[in-house]
Amino acid sequence: xxxxxxxxxxxxxxxxxxxxxxxxxxxxxxxxxxxxxxxxxxxxxxxxxxxxxxxxxxxxxxxxxxxxxxxxxxxxxxxxxxxxxxxxxxxxxxxxxxxxxxxxxxxxxxxxxxxxxxxxxxxxxxxxxxxxxxxxxxxxxxxxxxxxxxxxxxxxxxxxxxxxxxxxxxxxxxxxxxxxxxxxxxxxxxxxxxxxxxxxxxxxxxxxxxxxxxxxxxxxxxxxxxxxxxxxxxxxxxxxxxxxxxxxxxxxxxxxxxxxxxxxxxxxxxxxxxxxxxxxxxxxxxxxxxxxxxxxxxxxxxxxxxxxxxxxxxxxxxxxxxxxxxxxxxxxxxxxxxxxxxxxxxxxxxxxxxxxxxxxxxxxxxxxxxxxxx
Numbered sequence: 001x002x003x004x005x006x007x008x009x010x011x012x013x014x015x016x017x018x019x020x021x022x023x024x025x026x027x028x029x030x031x032x033x034x035x036x037x038x039x040x041x042x043x044x045x046x047x048x049x050x051x052x053x054x055x056x057x058x059x060x061x062x063x064x065x066x067x068x069x070x071x072x073x074x075x076x077x078x079x080x081x082x083x084x085x086x087x088x089x090x091x092x093x094x095x096x097x098x099x100x101x102x103x104x105x106x107x108x109x110x111x112x113x114x115x116x117x118x119x120x121x122x123x124x125x126x127x128x129x130x131x132x133x134x135x136x137x138x139x140x141x142x143x144x145x146x147x148x149x150x151x152x153x154x155x156x157x158x159x160x161x162x163x164x165x166x167x168x169x170x171x172x173x174x175x176x177x178x179x180x181x182x183x184x185x186x187x188x189x190x191x192x193x194x195x196x197x198x199x200x201x202x203x204x205x206x207x208x209x210x211x212x213x214x215x216x217x218x219x220x221x222x223x224x225x226x227x228x229x230x231x232x233x234x235x236x237x238x239x240x241x242x243x244x245x246x247x248x249x250x251x252x253x254x255x256x257x258x259x260x261x262x263x264x265x266x267x268x269x270x271x272x273x274x275x276x277x278x279x280x281x282x283x284x285x286x287x288x289x290x291x292x293x294x295x296x297x298x299x300x301x302x303x304x305x306x307x308x309x310x311x312x313x314x315x316x317x318x319x320x321x322x323x324x325x326x327x328x329x330x331x332x333x334x335x336x337x338x339x340x341x342x343x344x345x346x347x348x349x350x351x352x353x354x355x356x357x358x359x360x361x362x363x364x365x366x367x368x369x370x371x372x373x374x
Contacts, residue, residue, distance in 0.1 A: 003029040003177070005361065006196060006205040008184055008219055010036040012160075012347060013340050014211035015167035015178075016354035019089075021209075022174035024362060029205075030168075030176060031198060033183035037164035039213055039317065045236045045270040046160045047249055047258045048082055048095075049348045050075050051125060051152050054102055055256045055272070056324065057116050064323070065116065069123040071325055075345070076124065078352035079154050085351065091166040093158050094263050100155030100249040101130075101139055103146045103301060109253040110148045117150050127152050141245050143303050155249050157260045160347055187222040193336060194223070207336040209357060214319045216341050223334045227327055229341055231317040233284050235275040237294060240309045241265030246302060255297045267305060269298045272344075275315030284315035320344045328353055329360050 005021055007014045010032025021028045032038075052072070057065050079097070086093050104110040117127045128151045130138055135149045142149075168178055179200065186197040193206040212219045214231030246261040256271035273290035277283070291313055299306045321327070321343040331337045340357040342349030356366050 001029070001201065002204045003027055004205065005029070005207045005209060006031065006194070006203055007209040007211055009211035009213055009215070010034075010164070010168070010178070010180065011039055011211065011213050012037070012164045012167065012350035013213070013342065013354050014209070015164050015171060016351050017209050017211055017340055017357055018176045018178070019167045019171035019174070020355055020358035021361065022171045022176040024358070026361070028171070028176045029203065030171075030178045031182040031184060031203070032178075032180050033215075035180055036168050036178070037161070044160050044316065044318070044347045045258055045260070045268045046157050046262075046347065047260065047270075048079060048097065048156045048158060049100070049249075049345050050079055050154045051100065051102070051127070051150075052116055052120055053324075053344070054113070054116060054251060054253055058112060062115070062119065065119045066122075068324055069119065072120060072123040072125050074326060074342075074352050074356075075348060076154070078349050081351040081355065082156075082158065082348075085158070085163070089166040089170050091162065091169075093162045093166060095156065095158040096263075097154060097156030098247055098249075100152040100251065101135075101142070101149045102152070102251045102253055103135065103142055103149040104253040105143075105146055105300070107147055113148075113150050113253050125152070139248060139250075141247075141302055141304060142250070143301055146301070157249055157262075158347075159262070163347075184219060184222070187219070189223055189334060207338065207361060209338050209340055209361070211340045211354075213341075213346070214317045216319060216339065220337075220339065223331075223337055225331050225334055225337060225339075227339060227341070228321050229319050229327070229343065230321070232320045233275040233277055233315060233317055234270070234272050235286055235290060235313055235315040236268060236270040237291060237313045238311050239267040239269070239305070240311050242267070242308055245304060250301060252297050252301050254300070255293070257294070257297045257301065259298050259302065266311070267308065269294055271297075284317065286313045286315055318344060319346065326353055328356055
């Protein structure tokens with residue numbers, strides 16, 4: 001089979017890249033080794049972030065935050081795409097940008113929040129510092145033990161089970177070919193492109209878009225490209241449905257937490273707590289210690305959740321890099337090989353990283369925020 005662009009990976013970044021290319025009339029095919037949206041793109045908690053992650057800021061410090069700062073521009077562009085995503089894809093994706101709250105339980109925590117906000121302001125992120133009284137008025141469901149918060153008006157949530165399929169459906173409508181359960185076994189660099197050996201035969205293409213998530217480093221290695229992507233095992237919790245309570249995307253300045261309520265009433269509780277890896281099979285298993293710690297910080301932040309039943313916890317692997325910065329663009333040696341990776345926050349950043357990668361493939365300039373990180 002021949003194609004102009006072969007996209008490898010059927011998560012949000014792969015399906016979005018296929019969509020953006022197909023709408024421009026590019027001949028594009030996509031292969032996914034299992035089912036679409038079956039990895040982190042469908043197993044994440046659906047948060048739409050616009051700030052420097054607070055727990056990483058505390059761990060890595062101000063210089064890391066300054067180095068990460070330009071990525072905030074990409075995240076802001078992606079949030080703008082999210083605002084129009086339902087119209088773009090003609091689908092209800094449960095996008096709700098009601099803002100994010102980073103809440104602090106002590107004055108020391110609040111000082112760290114203020115420091116982070118000042119760094120973010122250098123990169124165009126606007127946050128409002130809320131006093132204890134302001135916080136109670138803004139979000140009465142938050143514990144009255146909390147001394148204050150930072151409010152990020154652009155943040156929110158969407159349903160990860162709906163977004164990738166919508167990108168896939170629309171990309172097929174514009175002529176993209178999507179092939180499920182097709183695994184890439186080897187890639188050879190040939191004249192004018194690549195020959196890709198898959199479990200369903202040979203695919204010849206002019207260009208490749210590596211959107212393989214946690215598998216991206218393995219795919220890149222097939223053409224001699226080294227990218228520093230790892231697969232980190234994390235887990236997410238979901239509660240029984242309850243009456244509307246949590247209006248915002250909630251974080252804690254005390255420990256790792258993301259908390260939001262779906263349209264259907266369930267509360268999704270995450271934040272990057274580790275799951276376990278079975279030493280015999282390599283399969284992921286739920287860490288009960290992580291469940292306890294995650295739920296404790298959630299109930300300390302929103303006390304009403306203490307009366308709510310936990311329904312399910314599921315593990316997943318998320319792709320990450322040590323510096324948290326995106327890897328986007330064409331390799332400088334292996335021409336025609338493009339990487340599209342937005343580590344740790346790929347659900348938020350997938351739309352913009354795919355838009356940027358498509359623009360680069362089409363030979364367009366990208367602006368100072370949507371820059372080539374490779």
